[in-house]
Amino acid sequence: MILLSKLLYERKILALITICASCLTSAVTLWWNSQLSGIINMVSTGVLPSKDMILWTLITMLVMGVTNYAKDYIAGYTCESMTHDLRMGYARHFASLPVAETENLNTGQQLSKLQNEIAGVSSYLNTNLFQLLDDGMRFFSTFIWLLFISPALTLASNLPAFIILVYVFWSSKIIGLATDRSQKAKGQMNQYADILLTLFPIIRLYDATRLTLDGYINAIDIWKNQTILLERTKAWLMSLSGVLSSIPLLFLFLVGGQMTINGVLTIGTLYIFINLSGNVSGVMMNMPGHITAFRQFSANMNRLSPHILLAGKGE
Amino acid sequence: MGITIEDLSFSYDGNQVLYNINLTVKYGETVGIVGVSGGGKSTLLKLVSGLYEVQNGKILVMDAQNSIERRKNVAMVMQNAALFPAGIRDNITCGHKMDEADILRACEAAQLTEWIATLPDGLDTFVGERGGKVSGGQAQRIAIARAIAKNTPVILLDEPTSSLDNDTSAAVITALEELTKGKTVLHVSHRPDALTGCDRVLRLEGGRMYAS
Numbered sequence: 001m002i003l004l005s006k007l008l009y010e011r012k013i014l015a016l017i018t019i020c021a022s023c024l025t026s027a028v029t030l031w032w033n034s035q036l037s038g039i040i041n042m043v044s045t046g047v048l049p050s051k052d053m054i055l056w057t058l059i060t061m062l063v064m065g066v067t068n069y070a071k072d073y074i075a076g077y078t079c080e081s082m083t084h085d086l087r088m089g090y091a092r093h094f095a096s097l098p099v100a101e102t103e104n105l106n107t108g109q110q111l112s113k114l115q116n117e118i119a120g121v122s123s124y125l126n127t128n129l130f131q132l133l134d135d136g137m138r139f140f141s142t143f144i145w146l147l148f149i150s151p152a153l154t155l156a157s158n159l160p161a162f163i164i165l166v167y168v169f170w171s172s173k174i175i176g177l178a179t180d181r182s183q184k185a186k187g188q189m190n191q192y193a194d195i196l197l198t199l200f201p202i203i204r205l206y207d208a209t210r211l212t213l214d215g216y217i218n219a220i221d222i223w224k225n226q227t228i229l230l231e232r233t234k235a236w237l238m239s240l241s242g243v244l245s246s247i248p249l250l251f252l253f254l255v256g257g258q259m260t261i262n263g264v265l266t267i268g269t270l271y272i273f274i275n276l277s278g279n280v281s282g283v284m285m286n287m288p289g290h291i292t293a294f295r296q297f298s299a300n301m302n303r304l305s306p307h308i309l310l311a312g313k314g315e
Numbered sequence: 316m317g318i319t320i321e322d323l324s325f326s327y328d329g330n331q332v333l334y335n336i337n338l339t340v341k342y343g344e345t346v347g348i349v350g351v352s353g354g355g356k357s358t359l360l361k362l363v364s365g366l367y368e369v370q371n372g373k374i375l376v377m378d379a380q381n382s383i384e385r386r387k388n389v390a391m392v393m394q395n396a397a398l399f400p401a402g403i404r405d406n407i408t409c410g411h412k413m414d415e416a417d418i419l420r421a422c423e424a425a426q427l428t429e430w431i432a433t434l435p436d437g438l439d440t441f442v443g444e445r446g447g448k449v450s451g452g453q454a455q456r457i458a459i460a461r462a463i464a465k466n467t468p469v470i471l472l473d474e475p476t477s478s479l480d481n482d483t484s485a486a487v488i489t490a491l492e493e494l495t496k497g498k499t500v501l502h503v504s505h506r507p508d509a510l511t512g513c514d515r516v517l518r519l520e521g522g523r524m525y526a527s
Binding site for chain 2: 191192195198199201202204205206207208210211212214215
């Protein structure tokens with residue numbers, strides 16, 4: 001992960017702006033929910049909200065739209081810049097190699113790196129990295145705010161989620177290992193294909209099609225079996241995780257509903273808990289995917305690290 | 316006749332590489348062809364071996380004109396020994412059924428026996444991806460053993476020792492002598508000294524053949 005920190009350092013100003021935009025968006029979302037809760041509480045007691053209140057709500061909606069757009073735009077720009085640095089670093093590494101070393105490079109292996117690792121890392125940077133940061137930001141800000149509003153309901157509805165987290169970490173580790181095995185097998189298969197191209201004259205001269213075909217089919221079979229195993233493991237572990245992740249919402253309705261019936265909680269506050277449950281338990285629900293993707297990203301970054309030569313400044 | 320080439324011309328993508336080549340190599344004769352890199356030497360060997368199809372002219376190898384038949388009659392050792400990612404045995408047999416005695420004979424002739432005896436897995440030792448687990452000399456001798464095991468009347472040599480150092484090439488030269496014994500040989504090199512044992516040496520320059 002040293003490579004990730006180097007990439008972030010290269011674009012430190014952009015990364016900081018992205019974090020700030022994410023903080024601002026979270027704050028505006030919470031403010032919007034607070035206003036909505038107030039309106040619901042007023043309506044439920046038969047009082048109509050004032051014109052000023054409706055105007056402020058409309059302004060909050062507008063600000064929320066603008067901050068969301070700005071956050072996505074800045075995050076996208078930052079990720080694209082980091083991806084560019086990564087690809088340039090890969091090219092710079094090859095340009096710096098001695099000719100003798102370049103001649104001995106396995107094209108299939110390098111192509112496989114480009115197809116698997118760099119494409120995987122770029123895709124993660126563009127779709128997941130700042131999403132993860134954003135999710136983290138929303139999770140902590142919402143959790144703290146909900147604790148402030150009603151500690152009992154917050155703990156009751158979210159404690160099961162912490163237990164689920166243990167399962168999530170365990171399952172993501174298993175998925176990560178299976179992903180790594182599948183990627184290694186794919187690399188081997190591509191490497192074999194490249195060797196076959198190099199050996200083509202020998203294969204023809206010595207009529208060695210059967211020998212090489214057997215080896216290639218074997219490499220494909222290993223990759224196929226590893227990929228099937230990966231998908232099967234993913235399906236089992238993640239579907240169970242999906243079932244488990246509905247427990248916090250059930251607890252929220254059970255405890256929160258009782259509290260509202262008993263008059264301890266207003267309907268508006270319950271609405272806030274339901275509306276923002278996605279920010280807490282929802283983030284946890286997506287955690288297996290996030291962790292799997294992050295482990296895969298981390299493994300790719302570690303494999304790429306020796307082949308990336310960063311310029312030391314953004315280009 | 317071992318090899319007969321008549322009025323052979325060849326071009327890649329409109330670039331003429333060989334012009335009107337005529338050559339006869341008698342059965343059991345060793346002919347050397349010297350020339351600078353890019354002069355068409357390797358292309359000529361690929362045409363003779365049937366790896367490339369003849370465009371103009373005629374090539375006969377042991378009276379066979381068809382490229383598939385020509386391939387059956389030749390074995391070739393190239394500059395960089397290309398090994399399969401398999402064991403030594405498979406690299407010699409190329410997956411064909413072969414008697415153990417024939418494999419061992421090929422190893423003996425290629426000066427491999429002593430080295431193989433030191434390996435825990437013997438003939439089944441994995442040579443690595445692109446022969447990465449063996450040295451350049453060992454890889455070249457495995458390639459020679461492969462050519463010996465094919466047991467063809469015609470041998471084509473494309474600078475087989477040029478990428479080796481002096482110490483390593485001594486064993487490879489001994490192996491090559493075993494391979495070419497009693498065979499029709501066409502040996503190309505950019506170094507005239509590599510062709511000292513040849514019955515005749517010709518010069519290939521700019522795609523044209525001259526007497527040396």
